[in-house]
Amino acid sequence: SNQDTMPPTQWRHCVFAIYRCFGSEHVATATLPASFNDLLPHFLVEPDDEYIVKNKPVTLTCRSTPATQIYFKCNGEWVHQDDHLIDRTVDPATGLPIMQVKIDISRQQVEKIFGLDDYWCQCVAWSTTGTQKSQKAYVRIAYLRKNFEEEPMGKEVSLNQEVLLRCHPPEGVPPAEVEWQRNEHVIDPVSEPNFLVTGDRNLIIKQARLADTANYTCVAKNIVARRKSSPATVLVYVDGGWSDWSNWSECGVDCSMWRSRECTQPSPGTGGKDCQGIDLQSLNCTSQQCLQTANGVEDVALYVGIVAVALCLTLILIVVVLVYRRKKEGLDADVADSSILTTGFQPMGIKPSKPGVWAPRHRNSHLLTIQPDLTTTTTSYQGTLRSGHDGTTHTGTSKFSMTNGPLLDPLPNGSHHTLHNGKMTSDPAEFMTRLSNQMYFKTLPRDVANTSYGTFNFLGGRLTIPNTGISLLIPPEAIPRGKIYEIYLTAQRKEDLRLPLVGCQTLLSPIVSCGPPGVVLTRPTILSMDHCSDACPENWAIRLKKQNYEGVWEDVLMMGEELISEPYYCQLEAETCRVFSEQLGRFSLVGESLNMSAAKRLRLVLFSDAYCSTLEYNIRVYCMDDTQDVFKEVMQMERQLGGRLIDEPHVLLFKDSYHNLRLSIHDMPQAHWRSKLLSGYQEIPFYHIWNGSQRFLHCTFTLERLNLSTCELTCQLCVWQVEGEGQSFGLDFNIAKDSRPLDPEFLLMDNNPNGSALAGPSAFQIPYLIRQKICSSLDTPCPNGADWRLLAQRLKLDRHMSFFASKASPTSVILDLWEAQHFHSGNLNQLATVMADIGKQEAMIFLVSDGEC
Numbered sequence: 131s132n133q134d135t136m137p138p139t140q141w142r143h144c145v146f147a148i149y150r151c152f153g154s155e156h157v158a159t160a161t162l163p164a165s166f167n168d169l170l171p172h173f174l175v176e177p178d179d180e181y182i183v184k185n186k187p188v189t190l191t192c193r194s195t196p197a198t199q200i201y202f203k204c205n206g207e208w209v210h211q212d213d214h215l216i217d218r219t220v221d222p223a224t225g226l227p228i229m230q231v232k233i234d235i236s237r238q239q240v241e242k243i244f245g246l247d248d249y250w251c252q253c254v255a256w257s258t259t260g261t262q263k264s265q266k267a268y269v270r271i272a273y274l275r276k277n278f279e280e281e282p283m284g285k286e287v288s289l290n291q292e293v294l295l296r297c298h299p300p301e302g303v304p305p306a307e308v309e310w311q312r313n314e315h316v317i318d319p320v321s322e323p324n325f326l327v328t329g330d331r332n333l334i335i336k337q338a339r340l341a342d343t344a345n346y347t348c349v350a351k352n353i354v355a356r357r358k359s360s361p362a363t364v365l366v367y368v369d370g371g372w373s374d375w376s377n378w379s380e381c382g383v384d385c386s387m388w389r390s391r392e393c394t395q396p397s398p399g400t401g402g403k404d405c406q407g408i409d410l411q412s413l414n415c416t417s418q419q420c421l422q423t424a425n426g427v428e429d430v431a432l433y434v435g436i437v438a439v440a441l442c443l444t445l446i447l448i449v450v451v452l453v454y455r456r457k458k459e460g461l462d463a464d465v466a467d468s469s470i471l472t473t474g475f476q477p478m479g480i481k482p483s484k485p486g487v488w489a490p491r492h493r494n495s496h497l498l499t500i501q502p503d504l505t506t507t508t509t510s511y512q513g514t515l516r517s518g519h520d521g522t523t524h525t526g527t528s529k530f531s532m533t534n535g536p537l538l539d540p541l542p543n544g545s546h547h548t549l550h551n552g553k554m555t556s557d558p559a560e561f562m563t564r565l566s567n568q569m570y571f572k573t574l575p576r577d578v579a580n581t582s583y584g585t586f587n588f589l590g591g592r593l594t595i596p597n598t599g600i601s602l603l604i605p606p607e608a609i610p611r612g613k614i615y616e617i618y619l620t621a622q623r624k625e626d627l628r629l630p631l632v633g634c635q636t637l638l639s640p641i642v643s644c645g646p647p648g649v650v651l652t653r654p655t656i657l658s659m660d661h662c663s664d665a666c667p668e669n670w671a672i673r674l675k676k677q678n679y680e681g682v683w684e685d686v687l688m689m690g691e692e693l694i695s696e697p698y699y700c701q702l703e704a705e706t707c708r709v710f711s712e713q714l715g716r717f718s719l720v721g722e723s724l725n726m727s728a729a730k731r732l733r734l735v736l737f738s739d740a741y742c743s744t745l746e747y748n749i750r751v752y753c754m755d756d757t758q759d760v761f762k763e764v765m766q767m768e769r770q771l772g773g774r775l776i777d778e779p780h781v782l783l784f785k786d787s788y789h790n791l792r793l794s795i796h797d798m799p800q801a802h803w804r805s806k807l808l809s810g811y812q813e814i815p816f817y818h819i820w821n822g823s824q825r826f827l828h829c830t831f832t833l834e835r836l837n838l839s840t841c842e843l844t845c846q847l848c849v850w851q852v853e854g855e856g857q858s859f860g861l862d863f864n865i866a867k868d869s870r871p872l873d874p875e876f877l878l879m880d881n882n883p884n885g886s887a888l889a890g891p892s893a894f895q896i897p898y899l900i901r902q903k904i905c906s907s908l909d910t911p912c913p914n915g916a917d918w919r920l921l922a923q924r925l926k927l928d929r930h931m932s933f934f935a936s937k938a939s940p941t942s943v944i945l946d947l948w949e950a951q952h953f954h955s956g957n958l959n960q961l962a963t964v965m966a967d968i969g970k971q972e973a974m975i976f977l978v979s980d981g982e983c
Contacts, residue, residue: 170262171197171255174228177267181304182237183354190267192253193230195221200231204251205243209233229255235269274302274355282333282348282362288402289368290746292830293335293342299350300357306350313344328767330623338366340399370398370405381415384436388412408450412443580621580759584887585614589898591889592953593619593644599660599706599758601953602644605946606898608653619644621759622716628823629675629683629718634786636730637822638663638672639707639719640759647679647715653942654699654710656950660757661707661719662731662822664783669728670721674700674709677716694936701930701947705756708950710933710943723786731756732819734780734849734857735764737773742865745834746806749776751793751849752828753814756781760825767826780857782849789852790816793829797846806832841866894949895958901945904965908941916969918944924964 175193182188194200200216202209215232231253240249250266280298287293299306308331310317317333319325324342326334335342345361370393378387393405582593588611590604602619609615622641629637638661663670667690674687676698687698699710707719721728733756738749750773754760761779768775784791794811798804812829819827833843841864850856891898908918918940922928925948934940948961 169196169226169257170260171195171257172262173253173255173264175230176264177202177251177253179268179270180235181270181272181353182235182240183272185237187234187236188269189232189234190251190253190269191230191232192255192264193228194253194255194262195224195228196226196257197229197255198227198258199256200229200253202231202233202251202253204235204239205249209251237271240269240271270303272303272352272354274306274350274352274357275300276357278348278350278357278359281359282346284361284363284365286365286367287338289340289366290337290744291832292748293338293364295333295335295346295348295362295364297331297333297348297350297359299331299348302350302352302354304352306352306357309349309351311347311349312342314347326771328770330767334771335364338364340366340368342366367402368396368399369402371395372405372407372409375411378413383432384439385415386412387415407454580623582619582886583616584618584889585616586889587614588612589890590893591887592893593617594886594888595619595621595759596886597758597762598640599658600640600642601658601950603656603658603893603946603950605653605655605942605949606894606901607942608651608655610650610652613650615649616646617644617649617714618646623763627716629720631720631821631823634723634820635720636723636786636820637718637755638721638730640757641716641718643716645714647713649714651712651714653937653946654697654712655714656946657709657711657717658950659707659709659719660705660759661702662755662757663702663721664729664731665702665704666728667702669724671724672702672719672721674698675718675720683718692933694933699930699933701927703951708947726785726787729783729785730820730822732782732784733761734782734859735761736775736777736847736859736861737768737771738776738865740772740774745836745838747833747835747843747865749795749831749833749847750828751831751847752826753782753791753819753849754825754827755822763825776863777859777861780859782851782857783855784819784851785854786820787851787854788816789854790814791819791849791851793831793847793849795831795833795845795847797844798833799844802836802840803843803845804834804836806834895952896945896949896961901942904945905939905941908968909939920968921964924967 171194173192173194175191177190177192180188180190190202192200192202200214201211202214213233217230217232219228219230220226221228233251235249235251243249248268248270250268252266253264255262255264278298278300280296282295282297285293295310297308297310299308308327310325310327310333317325317327319327324336324339326336328334331348333346333348343364343366345363347361348359350357350359373392373395375391376389378389381387388410390410392409398404580595580598582595584591584593586604586609588607588609590606590608592601592603594601598621600619600621602617604617620643622643627641629641631637639659642657642659644655644657663672670689672689673685674689675683676686677683687696687700689700689702692699697712701708701710709717711717732753735752735754736749737752739747750768752764754764791814792811793813795805795807812831814827814829818824831847835843842862843865844860844862847859847861848856849859894901896904908921911917918934919931921941922931922934922944925944927934927944927947934943937943
């Protein structure tokens with residue numbers, strides 16, 4: 131029976147019926163004083179979430195007053211009265227009876243529940259007036275697996291360099307907490323400010339010191355166990371530096387002076403490089419300074435000695451120069467002179483489309499379509515002039531095509547600089563195998579930042595995860611009448627849940643969970659999420675993947691080959707994917723390139739230190755999938771690091787050509803700045819980007835200002851795929867302050883006043899009654915075609931005609947898609963214009979006031 135809606139008189143009959151069923155010796159009943167007969171029970175103690183450790187049962191407790199009965203209900207079924215431990219007392223202050231019940235939950239009971247749903251219990255308390263339910267308490271089996279999903283890896287770094295050690299703990303319930311140890315001693319970031327533990331549990335050493343040379347261990351622990359990773363050795367080395375020059379010596383008999391320097395400031399240590407260059411310098415004296423000697427034989431001997439010494443010195447100098455040049459060639463073989471750089475990368479100033487606003491998703495204006503000329507070995511540059519929003523013409527983002535010219539040739543002996551995101555490059559097949567072996571994470575995280583919850587009935591509603599581009603539209607009549615569902619929407623972290631990808635497959639969207647799975651829906655919901663493909667269907671085989679109850683990812687839809695009989699359908703837009711689904715669950719979009727023209731959109735974002743008190747200054751360039759959820763995570767991480775955004779994001783098409791991504795910096799004022807990068811560029815391996823599972827790929831450029839008073843920095847930053855497309859950024863800013871106003875939307879500030887969960891009419895642009903009239907008018911086929919088919923054509927949805935026709939109300943599905951597309955920017959007048967063009971009088975109903983609706 132429906133206990134929550136039954137009137138009090140029927141409750142009394144139900145109580146006596148239970149009394150007769152169980153017998154008087156088993157029923158938890160009490161008699162209330164007459165003066166409290168109109169009080170509903172309220173809970174003094176409600177059951178809390180519990181974890182079963184090993185095989186030890188847990189106890190759930192519930193206490194209520196005034197109450198005549200209390201029972202526990204677990205997973206929708208009543209717990210037998212004999213399993214309750216009952217205790218009755220009286221409140222001395224009010225005289226109200228207090229009832230307390232306890233039940234024990236065993237591991238075997240929890241293991242009987244199969245699937246994604248958790249085992250839950252809640253208690254129900256009765257009084258003569260009515261009933262109350264407690265909160266649900268979830269009981270889970272606690273565990274912690276042995277193997278870390280990602281362990282920290284040792285590395286060698288130079289003094290004052292930033293160090294990132296990654297750690298992804300073993301899967302566990304509850305999720306494992308992480309602490310870091312240095313030589314077996316716990317690191318406390320509060321007392322040691324040079325250390326930072328990020329939100330995703332990685333360790334950052336802000337500026338490596340000699341004392342930071344140590345073994346670092348990641349420790350994961352929860353209520354079950356404690357696991358330690360293999361130690362990662364960090365070695366901080368010191369490159370040698372020259373001391374000042376000594377004073378010049380007196381002029382010698384050979385009419386020359388000498389001075390020397392030593393490699394002691396600092397001396398090379400812990401494997402650091404020795405000083406480069408000569409340690410001895412000579413200079414000819416003036417004729418007045420030369421010593422006067424006797425004529426004759428002594429002069430001849432003196433001259434012979436001088437000539438011999440000069441020849442020896444000349445030979446030594448030649449040898450030193452040759453050695454120096456060979457070493458110099460080994461370091462600078464990949465660095466072109468300033469004239470070549472100026473030719474290949476002209477400095478371009480980047481201006482926003484309007485003062486004070488940076489648009490977050492400018493697309494085609496930044497993409498290069500020039501094919502590389504493989505017959506030439508020089509760099510080529512093409513600039514464009516485009517008109518701004520204010521009518522002025524300004525220089526656009528510079529675009530260029532790179533070939534295997536001098537700037538791109540690898541350094542001798544494979545000594546080019548390569549960035550591996552904190553890890554050494556591994557074999558691609560081994561990398562894919564490691565991803566495919568990830569275990570399915572059965573327990574859905576609760577109360578996480580990237581989760582939205584809501585309660586809905588037949589009127590439907592909408593769930594949104596702010597600043598991620600992820601939303602779930604629940605159309606009217608999708609939930610059967612008389613049913614109320616609690617629905618959640620979660621953006622999973624890719625580090626917590628990885629898809630097994632093979633071959634040329636790549637992750638194109640976030641991994642999104644909506645549920646609970648298994649609920650009955652009478653109409654498809656619409657799940658919206660960003661994707662980062664180039665939206666050229668001829669280049670891709672795109673699949674919608676869904677995780678089943680056993681944790682296995684299955685293909686449920688092939689884009690372009692949809693079957694109307696299946697419970698899933700998909701519309702791929704330029705930047706967004708709309709998934710029609712009659713079943714809730716965990717989804718993601720995976721693409722497999724059909725040719726080397728297939729490309730992903732990368733978002734390039736630049737950050738720097740918000741405050742710089744030293745000579746060194748860092749610029750971080752992130753190369754991430756062009757989806758809002760990844761950008762949100764990077765913004766949150768940079769806030770923790772204290773970074774600031776120094777340029778608007780740019781978009782780069784990254785093709786499936788097996789070529790790596792290269793980054794370089796040029797045109798710095800040499801009198802004020804120099805780069806500490808020894809090679810001409812940094813490089814990110816192709817598979818690290820194409821796979822799509824590593825979210826925070828970035829390169830750090832460490833610059834050094836020659837004077838603390840220098841605050842202005844101008845330079846040119848270039849990012850390109852080898853033999854592919856590229857972007858060039860002109861940077862000009864003050865490192866001491868940032869006075870530029872930023873658009874709130876660009877900074878990921880949620881401006882939605884209605885929150886992330888909207889239920890009922892407030893979740894839709896079209897009023898419910900108006901929607902019903904439109905559907906009744908357009909669902910009926912019309913001989914002249916003035917029905918739902920013409921509506922789909924006018925809304926440019928012709929490709930989905932067969933899908934709409936398979937539904938009981940094609941118009942409703944069309945309007946659902948319109949609602950999903952135009953939630954923030956919906957214009958009812960435009961929709962009314964379309965209705966008027968169709969020739970339906972229903973277009974006039976858009977003029978009805980809200981009160982009449």
